[in-house]
Amino acid sequence: MIFTRRDALKTAIFATGATLAAPAIMRHAALGADPIKIAGIHDASGGLDTYGLPMIACLDYAVDEINASGGLLGREVLLKNYDPQSNIQLYTQFATEAATKEKVAVVHGGITSASREAIRPILKKFNTLYFYNTQYEGGVCDRNEFSTGSTPAQNVNKLVPYVLKNWGKKVYVIAADYNYGQITSKWIAKYTREGGGEVLATEFFPLDVTNFGPLISKIQAAKPDAVISALVGGAHVSFYRQWAASGMKKQIPLASTTFGGGNESVVLSPEEGDGIVSAFSYFQEVDTPENKAFLEGFHKKLGDKAPYLGAELAMRTYIGVKLWAEGVKRAKSVDRMEVIKALESGISMDTPAGKTTLDAKTHHTTVDVFLATCSNHGFKVIETFPQQPPADTASVCDLIAHPNENKQYIVDIKI
Amino acid sequence: MDYAAVVALQILSGVATLVIVSLGLAVVFGMMRVINLAHGEFLMLGGYTAVLAYGRGVNLWIALLILPPIVVGLVGIVVERLLIRRLYGRMIDTMLATWGLSLALIGGVTMLFGNSVTGVSAPLGNFSVGQFHVSVYDIFLMFAAMALSMAVWAVLKFTPAGLLARGTMQNAEMASALGVAPDRVYAVTFAAGAALSGLAGGLIAPLSGVVPTMGTAFIAKAFITVITGGAAMLTGTLTASGLLGSVSTIFTFLTTPVFGEVALLIVAIVLLRLLPRGITGRFLRRSL
Structure with missing residues (x-):
């Protein structure tokens, strides 16, 4: 037999390939068949990374937990994390790649409503199940998508009555100038009016505005009893600084639908942040045995690298993965329709954030909502509202009656 | 009445902020004709210097007012030496190079500090x-803007260094023939502009917060102000900021x-249509 140079090369390549692949093959062998591929698309860099990085940490942690307890259906769960760098174009590119090239069983991802609306149609088109795990303005009605974060009927609906009852009836609303802020400010107006209050003014700010001096003077001239903020992102944090610097923080109290979703409470000094009230479906400081156990495991695994989880975004990502895993277990398959049907069968789960139940009609969740006040770089929970249904989306969306619906309703709020 | 006073204060503070963020660019672009697209990142470096120094226990006023101009001035010397020096008179190339520098600085600071x-x-x-x-x-901030403008004016008007700088910018060859080393004058002027930008970054850090993309x-806004101001860099920047x-x-x-x-942009566009060479291209032409 003649052993040519080409043969030698082939042998070498095969041998190298086999050696490199061996650990992977052996790892899969331990858990039986092929791994179940899933994808995460969260901003690990760029302007939104303060939200994205804790979400990714929780996503990784949830998948590790599942694999440590034997995987799903005897198969390992293989997570691929994409970093869209706070760039919507990359979102669409990665969603397409995850759905077509990787053929993943589910995509968890999207932070802003803009990124969600960019990838939702793509995943629908390619029949890939989608979980959106962020607090948002509500109204998405799409059988292929599950929204596990809280919506205005759950958080604004608790925040506004608190403000009206404790601080007074006249409120001044300031919000970020894109769909989240525009729609949320309408909800604030609705609940204020229903509570017998009055919105003195509503102002919108593009995400790059850092000079709030004129606004602060205008607020002082309007003399409200309270200010409600739906400001978003890093630049808007300077509002809280300037508000405190002008001495107004001691005069007029501040509540927010967004404060704490990012790292606001961490970067502001206690003088600037303390006392601001927020409502979310989770705070790291929630005092339950489940949450304590979760944080213990989380910190044990990540050590110093464990991010501060703040409000709900990261925790909802963890819960989203767990809900999906429960759906797969019940369906005994990763087939998209089978899993959707299983998820619609009324899955309820005790989580670190309290009991979370998936609602078949809206594909949203019933959650516990917490009111908390910012205190020394963290939060102190002051009130808990158990089991709040997603009433806003439920008023417009019924996926049992209309399974083929695919749109985001802008809930009609008359002001 | 009180409200009018508060509005007036806000207007002055808006003007002061524009003056502060534009002065460094006025020196670098208004005097030297170097289109420095990394001006914003010089501000950012100044802001980071202030915040990091304060975080490490440096006295607040030293952190805000002393360290940023020193650090960014040094950065300016390095940048001039490595980049700008090779590109004097080549506007498009300077734009590309400083744009690249701006991206690199944003990326570098993001990597270091998140x-x-x-x-x-x-x-x-x-x-x-x-x-x-x-x-x-x-x-x-209003007093800082005033003090800075007066300092720049005094240096340019009364010191030999200011005279050399103005002379060299007007006619480098003539200055060279008279025994001035234009290289050195350019380097020092650029560093001074960078230091002013750094100081601006330190001054606005408590208001805006700092982030790599700030x-x-x-x-x-800085470019619009300086261009609207026109040829006389200090008077131009002040009048344009005021307006x-x-x-x-x-x-x-x-x-x-x-x-x-939007209003700011419209006024700038209309002004440049009526006065293509800026405010000081028509009025106050003999000022600094």
Whole structure:
């Protein structure tokens, strides 16, 4: 037999390939068949990374937990994390790649409503199940998508009555100038009016505005009893600084639908942040045995690298993965329709954030909502509202009656 | 009445902010004709210097007012030596190079310190105008803007260094023939411009917070102000800041910050249509 140079090369390549692949093959062998591929698309860099990085940490942690307890259906769960760098174009590119090239069983991802609306149609088109795990303005009605974060009927609906009852009836609303802020400010107006209050003014700010001096003077001239903020992102944090610097923080109290979703409470000094009230479906400081156990495991695994989880975004990502895993277990398959049907069968789960139940009609969740006040770089929970249904989306969306619906309703709020 | 006083204060503070963020660019672009697209990142570096120094226990005023101009001035010397020096008179190339520098600085700072907002609380507390509360730091910024402008004016007008700089910018060959080393004058002027930008970054850090991409919010306004100002760099920057800052703040009060920005841009466009060489291309031509 003649052993040519080409043969030698082939042998070498095969041998190298086999050696490199061996650990992977052996790892899969331990858990039986092929791994179940899933994808995460969260901003690990760029302007939104303060939200994205804790979400990714929780996503990784949830998948590790599942694999440590034997995987799903005897198969390992293989997570691929994409970093869209706070760039919507990359979102669409990665969603397409995850759905077509990787053929993943589910995509968890999207932070802003803009990124969600960019990838939702793509995943629908390619029949890939989608979980959106962020607090948002509500109204998405799409059988292929599950929204596990809280919506205005759950958080604004608790925040506004608190403000009206404790601080007074006249409120001044300031919000970020894109769909989240525009729609949320309408909800604030609705609940204020229903509570017998009055919105003195509503102002919108593009995400790059850092000079709030004129606004602060205008607020002082309007003399409200309270200010409600739906400001978003890093630049808007300077509002809280300037508000405190002008001495107004001691005069007029501040509540927010967004404060704490990012790292606001961490970067502001206690003088600037303390006392601001927020409502979310989770705070790291929630005092339950489940949450304590979760944080213990989380910190044990990540050590110093464990991010501060703040409000709900990261925790909802963890819960989203767990809900999906429960759906797969019940369906005994990763087939998209089978899993959707299983998820619609009324899955309820005790989580670190309290009991979370998936609602078949809206594909949203019933959650516990917490009111908390910012205190020394963290939060102190002051009130808990158990089991709040997603009433806003439920008023417009019924996926049992209309399974083929695919749109985001802008809930009609008359002001 | 109180409200009028507060609005007036806000207008002055808007003008002061424009002056502060534009002065460094006025030196680098207005005097030297170097289109420095990394001006915003010089501000950002100044802001980071202030915040990091304060975080490590440096006295707040040293962190805000002393360290940023020194650090960014040094950065300016290095940048001039490695980049700008090779590109004098080549406008397009300078733009590309400084744009690249701007991206590199944003990327570098993001890698080192992460892409999250940090900052320091504004010092000095607040005072009342009637029933209104105003931050004392806003007033401090107005005085800082005045002091900086006067310092720049005094240096250019009364010191030999200022005379050399003005002479060299007007006619480098003649200055060279008279025994001045234009290289050195250019280097020092660029470093001075960078130091002014760094100081501006330190001054605005307590108001805006610092983040690697913060420069983009200021660079367009700085360029518009300097270009609208025209040939006489100091008078031009001051008059343009006064006009644009007032218009923008007044419209912000009347409507929203969005229209405030729109109004600023419209005024700048109309002005440049009527006075293509800037305000000082027509008025106050003999000033500095």
